[in-house]
């Protein structure tokens with residue numbers, strides 16, 4: 691692990707900041723695009739709206755938001771990782787979506803979210819990683835303009851499995867869950883969103899949405915493999931696996947992906963919740 695990579699991981703975010711991880715995030719975002727589009731369709735936003743994508747990563751949801759708000763709207767992406775934000779803006783501007791902008795900011799900082807208020811505040815796969823998730827959620831809600839919406843989508847990892855079970859998938863899953871847990875992530879946060887809304891003083895969500903995905907192990911294993919590799923430094927640092935055991939687990943997973951390519955693999959659930967802020 692490079693020094694830059696080590697210092698970036700020191701902020702508690704368990705996944706990496708490598709080109710491979712950025713590509714994995716983009717591939718993952720494309721998988722969930724229909725699920726996110728469906729939730730965005732429930733709440734707007736109208737042309738000209740001001741939107742925030744909190745923890746925007748590679749900017750794939752910023753693209754969806756820009757398509758909805760049009761050139762008169764504004765889409766701000768915020769992420770603690772300035773490098774991924776720069777790539778996101780480059781991709782968006784290259785595609786003609788010049789209403790998109792990026793600001794590097796740590797959303798766990800005890801200060802208002804910059805750039806608000808917004809007609810739509812959106813966050814996907816962000817709260818999962820943040821031990822301060824209630825405080826962050828409250829700050830995101832504070833950034834919503836009267837009449838605007840807060841929309842959150844996040845994972846519940848409990849469904850990740852292959853049918854029938856395989857020891858290689860179980861072992862890779864054990865390491866992934868262990869590393870996320872050691873970093874303070876909540877791997878069931880999606881199912882807890884309504885509770886978190888209540889704890890953050892937002893109230894009962896107006897709507898919820900659950901999306902899933904089943905894929906043959908032959909192709910689904912790629913995401914497991916990539917998440918495992920991205921989390922490996924954290925897993926090693928916490929003694930959850932060793933270099934040798936990790937290499938053996940990945941080799942076994944690769945063999946099983948070929949031998950049992952047609953076994954169905956269930957992804958995490960993507961769970962959404964949203965709420966409109968009352969007009970004053």
Ligand SMILES: C[S@@+](CC[C@H](N)C(=O)[O-])C[C@H]1O[C@@H](n2cnc3c(N)ncnc32)[C@H](O)[C@@H]1O
Pocket residue numbers: 703715718719744745746747748750751768769770771774795796797798813814815816819820
């Ligand atoms: C799993 S990625 C999800 C990216 C994007 N929302 C998506 O769904 O495609 C989580 C993102 O949250 C960002 N992040 C993590 N901790 C953060 C923090 N404290 N403040 C701002 N962004 C953070 C990471 O850098 C990463 O880009």
